[in-house]
Amino acid sequence: MTLTATGPVVWIDGRLVSPDEAMVSVYDHGLLYGDGVFEGIRVYGGRIFKMKSHLDRLWGGCEAIRLTPAVSRAELEAALREAVSASGLKDAYIRLVLTRGKGSLGLNPNHCPKSGTIIIVDRIHLYPTEMYEKGMPIIVAKRPRIPAECLDPAIKSLNYLNNILAKVEAIDAGVHEAIMLNTQGFVSECTGDNIFVIKGGAIATPPVSAGILRGVTRRFVIDTLAPTLGLKVAERSMKVEEVLAADEVFLTGTAAEVIGVSRIDGHAIGSGVVGPITKRLEAEFKRNVAKDAPED
Ligand code: PMP
Numbered sequence: 001m002t003l004t005a006t007g008p009v010v011w012i013d014g015r016l017v018s019p020d021e022a023m024v025s026v027y028d029h030g031l032l033y034g035d036g037v038f039e040g041i042r043v044y045g046g047r048i049f050k051m052k053s054h055l056d057r058l059w060g061g062c063e064a065i066r067l068t069p070a071v072s073r074a075e076l077e078a079a080l081r082e083a084v085s086a087s088g089l090k091d092a093y094i095r096l097v098l099t100r101g102k103g104s105l106g107l108n109p110n111h112c113p114k115s116g117t118i119i120i121v122d123r124i125h126l127y128p129t130e131m132y133e134k135g136m137p138i139i140v141a142k143r144p145r146i147p148a149e150c151l152d153p154a155i156k157s158l159n160y161l162n163n164i165l166a167k168v169e170a171i172d173a174g175v176h177e178a179i180m181l182n183t184q185g186f187v188s189e190c191t192g193d194n195i196f197v198i199k200g201g202a203i204a205t206p207p208v209s210a211g212i213l214r215g216v217t218r219r220f221v222i223d224t225l226a227p228t229l230g231l232k233v234a235e236r237s238m239k240v241e242e243v244l245a246a247d248e249v250f251l252t253g254t255a256a257e258v259i260g261v262s263r264i265d266g267h268a269i270g271s272g273v274v275g276p277i278t279k280r281l282e283a284e285f286k287r288n289v290a291k292d293a294p295e296d
């Protein structure tokens with residue numbers, strides 16, 4: 001492909017190709033069994049945002065599912081930069097996927113000699129823009145989050161059917177996102193976002209032990225954004241009643257960024273608009289990603 005194009009590109013197993021040319025084998029266990037791990041990463045102003053945190057999580061996931069990447073971490077970093085640069089996009093979304101690779105029919109991952117590496121550089125627009133101003137209505141899904149002893153939600157694996165089926169509940173209810181409870185009845189996270197509540201100025205978010213993905217944006221709120229505003233975040237278990245009674249609720253994710261929740265199951269959160277602390281966190285988020293800081 002020409003490297004002068006501005007638009008989506010795909011880096012796949014060492015080759016840079018256009019999206020139409022990017023192919024995986026039908027024998028790849030990533031396709032056959034959802035056997036693999038992935039990341040969603042943002043590029044702001046040409047800088048790959050929180051690359052280290054994403055690669056740490058990806059490598060943790062590989063270890064957890066005993067997948068040996070075909071590329072070293074340094075090679076993957078170089079490939080990410082090469083793909084971003086080839087796309088010509090300054091603000092982009094990267095989907096990084098490591099599959100188990102091509103194998104034989106049958107579950108045995110040892111029959112897949114070489115893991116597949118896919119880097120898609122594209123744009124993303126997850127939720128309608130006006131919802132960032134007015135708040136987003138969501139629901140509580142009936143389907144619980146899969147327990148960690150079955151498939152740990154901390155592993156960002158290619159098995160997303162648990163989330164997709166909860167997302168379908170949201171879509172059926174006419175909204176974009178759903179809160180998922182764990183099998184003990186505590187709040188875990190949403191289908192593709194982490195959740196935070198604010199009551200009387202105190203911020204809290206479910207702990208990793210509730211069965212969640214260790215969101216990079218969640219960590220950014222806890223370690224950087226909230227402290228900058230002089231606020232602390234408690235990581236603790238919560239029931240859905242606490243979320244419904246909160247003054248403010250907001251969600252975080254690489255694609256979602258920071259978004260306020262207006263209603264849950266039709267019930268207004270606070271006065272049903274984006275609350276003041278959420279607004280400040282959103283503004284702080286934007287300020288941080290826009291600034292000319294070195295990649296971290
Ligand atoms: N939870 C789930 C289930 C997710 O898929 C994601 C990522 N879309 C998140 C939380 C948010 O994580 P991050 O901030 O790292 O994107």
